[in-house]
Amino acid sequence: EAQVTQNPRYLITVTGKKLTVTCSQNMNHEYMSWYRQDPGLGLRQIYYSMNVEVTDKGDVPEGYKVSRKEKRNFPLILESPSPNQTSLYFCASSLDRRAYEQYFGPGTRLTVT
Amino acid sequence: GENVEQHPSTLSVQEGDSAVIKCTYSDSASNYFPWYKQELGKGPQLIIDIRSNVGEKKDQRIAVTLNKTAKHFSLHITETQPEDSAVYFCAASISYGGATNKLIFGTGTLLAVQP
Numbered sequence: 001e002a003q004v005t006q007n008p009r010y011l012i013t014v015t016g017k018k019l020t021v022t023c024s025q026n027m028n029h030e031y032m033s034w035y036r037q038d039p040g041l042g043l044r045q046i047y048y049s050m051n052v053e054v055t056d057k058g059d060v061p062e063g064y065k066v067s068r069k070e071k072r073n074f075p076l077i078l079e080s081p082s083p084n085q086t087s088l089y090f091c092a093s094s095l096d097r098r099a100y101e102q103y104f105g106p107g108t109r110l111t112v113t
Numbered sequence: 114g115e116n117v118e119q120h121p122s123t124l125s126v127q128e129g130d131s132a133v134i135k136c137t138y139s140d141s142a143s144n145y146f147p148w149y150k151q152e153l154g155k156g157p158q159l160i161i162d163i164r165s166n167v168g169e170k171k172d173q174r175i176a177v178t179l180n181k182t183a184k185h186f187s188l189h190i191t192e193t194q195p196e197d198s199a200v201y202f203c204a205a206s207i208s209y210g211g212a213t214n215k216l217i218f219g220t221g222t223l224l225a226v227q228p
Contacts, residue, residue, distance in 0.1 A: 004156075033215075042119075042202060042220040043157070050214060058215065059114075090156050099206065099216050100145055104156035 002027045004105035006091050012111045021076045021108050023091030031094040032074040036087040049074055050097045081112040115140045117205050119219025126193050127227050134222045136203035137185040145206035146186045152199045193226045
């Protein structure tokens with residue numbers, strides 16, 4: 001089944017404790033992206049990647065890191081999480097480098113206390 | 114910066130009625146406009162999209178219209194059903210250096226279809 005998977009689905013952590021949210025797609029997609037979703041703000045892009053070893057900042061990259069060492073994986077790293085990073089996170093992928101027809105994962109609910 | 118405005122933020126209709134959600138965008142170079150449906154507890158799912166070389170596209174009960182001159186596009190759902198209840202997001206493509214590589218999303222519309 002073609003899909004985007006994220007792990008974990010739910011995470012509660014404390015300020016400053018490094019964490020990684022994994023994202024994997026099995027569709028051989030070129031483009032991958034991370035978004036955060038907050039009430040009243042819609043989906044905002046954190047980082048994106050158009051190919052292996054090619055990543056770029058989105059609209060809200062502060063406090064986040066990403067890497068794209070393999071085509072299928074695009075982990076999101078929070079080196080020192082803060083409460084303002086409490087949010088619902090989505091990974092997405094697209095066959096097209098222009099970000100057309102993006103497939104979204106199921107989401108990761110992160111709470112930082 | 115570039116932005117996409119979406120209205121209304123909430124919409125309640127009776128089953129069988131039509132629903133219309135409208136979006137405006139700011140980047141005149143935008144050329145791709147998708148609509149996503151997000152059900153409770155799930156990720157957004159693409160339901161229809163339109164490219165700037167067409168003015169309207171239909172898929173069964175769903176249609177999208179695009180007015181590039183006015184920089185706005187709309188989602189139309191006819192004969193609404195309770196399973197259409199969800200949050201709907203519009204988006205517009207953004208180009209940097211002539212290459213489109215990201216989407217800007219609207220803030221979402223919560224559609225409630227009353228049986």
